[in-house]
Amino acid sequence: MHTPEILLLGGPDSGKTHFAGQLYGRLKRNPGLLELRDTPADLTALEEVLHCLENGHAAEHTSAGTWTDVLLPxxxxxxxxxxxxxPDYGGEQLLTIFxxxxxxxxxxxxxxxxxGWLLLIRLKKETTYPDALKELANRSSDGNGTTARAGNWDGNARWVELLQILLHVAGQSTVAHLEQPRLAVLLSCYDELAVDDLLPSQVLAKNLPLVSAFIDSIWKPSAISIWGLSALGCLLEKNSDNENFINQGPEHQGxxxxxxxxxxxxxSRPLAWLLGVE
Structure with missing residues (x-):
């Protein structure tokens, strides 16, 4: 039997850690389309995240140098x-690739x-420059003749460039529309956005139009889905003491x-879609 491989793509502060912990809590205690069939071998990292949430406060972010594989049966x-x-890794690794x-x-x-690729984008943290030519001129160097850091790039340009690098390394041609890997984009911390009545795909197109257009030009429509994600349902701080999480349990939040x-x-629905479970 083929073992599905899903790659989680998320930069620093994208909500990747909390989503992983919350997903594990759902699979363990409040399953939906997917459930755990056995006890995984080593879930220390996810257990630590879930423990923090059970106590009503945010978990620590994954350290930059971390790379571990968590196997979920x-x-x-x-x-x-x-x-x-x-895969559990520090989001800074994506910036290093870029x-x-x-x-x-x-x-x-x-x-x-x-x-399949599961791409987390936190729109609130993305910087864009409407007056692109002026901003590009201002950001062409840091004053010492060196290239500007990734954090100074327009979010549209950075994500499109990064996706092109990842596709090249994956051996994927962009001549024809892709069916594999399937791509699910999660707009993380969706609760912090003013989305009105827009669909998640429209929210992405409104905030990062070049990223939206690039994805539409590379993947077949049947191989793309855009989701809003609020893994916690609200903002938690490291020193907060949210009684809802304590009393109801994190598995009922988000x-x-x-x-x-x-x-x-x-x-688990975005994962179920990636795996073809409907």
């Missing part, structure tokens, strides 16, 4: 068994094997907004 609601490898144009062997292997705009408490 899953079963869908039709009895089909899946093994999901969930700035240094180099990919480690661990990343190269994951990119080439992955059946939600996704489906591509059609409907809110759903099942955080």
């Amino acid at each position: 899953l079963r869908d609601n039709h009895g089909n068994e899946l093994d999901l490898r969930w 700035t240094e144009r180099q990919v480690t062997e661990a990343w190269r292997s994951q990119l080439r094997l992955a059946d 939600w996704v907004v489906n591509p059609d705009g409907h809110k759903d408490a099942d955080l």
Whole structure:
């Protein structure tokens, strides 16, 4: 049986750590389309995140140099068994790929094997420059003749450039529309955005139009889905003491907004879509 490989792509402060912990809590205590079929071998990192949330405060972010694989043995609601490898790494590694144009062997292997990419973008943290030409001139150097850091790039340009690098390393041609790897984009911390009645795809197009257009030009429509994600449902701080999380349990907090705009408490739905479980 083929073992599905999903690659999680998220920069620093993208909500990746909390989503991983909350997903594990859902699978363990409040499953939806997917559930755990066995006890995973080593879930120390996810247990630590869940423990923080159970006490009503935010978890520590994954350190920059971390790379570990978490194996989640899953079963869908039709009895089909899946093994999901969930990579846990510091989000700064994506920025390093972008700035240094180099990919480690661990990343190269994951990119080439992955059946699906799960891309987390926190729009509130993305900087864009409407007057692009003026800003590009101002940001062409840092005053010492060196290239500006990744954090100074327009979010549109940075994500498009990074996706092109990742596709190249994965051996994917951009001549024809891609069917593999499937791409699910999660607009993380969705609760902090003013989205009105827009669909998640429209929210992405409004905030990062070049990223939206690039994705539409590379992937087949059937191989893309755009979701809103609020892994916690609200803002938690490291020193907060949120009674809802303590009293109700983190497994009853957080939600996704489906591509059609409907809110759903099942955080596993984007993964289920990537794995072809409907």
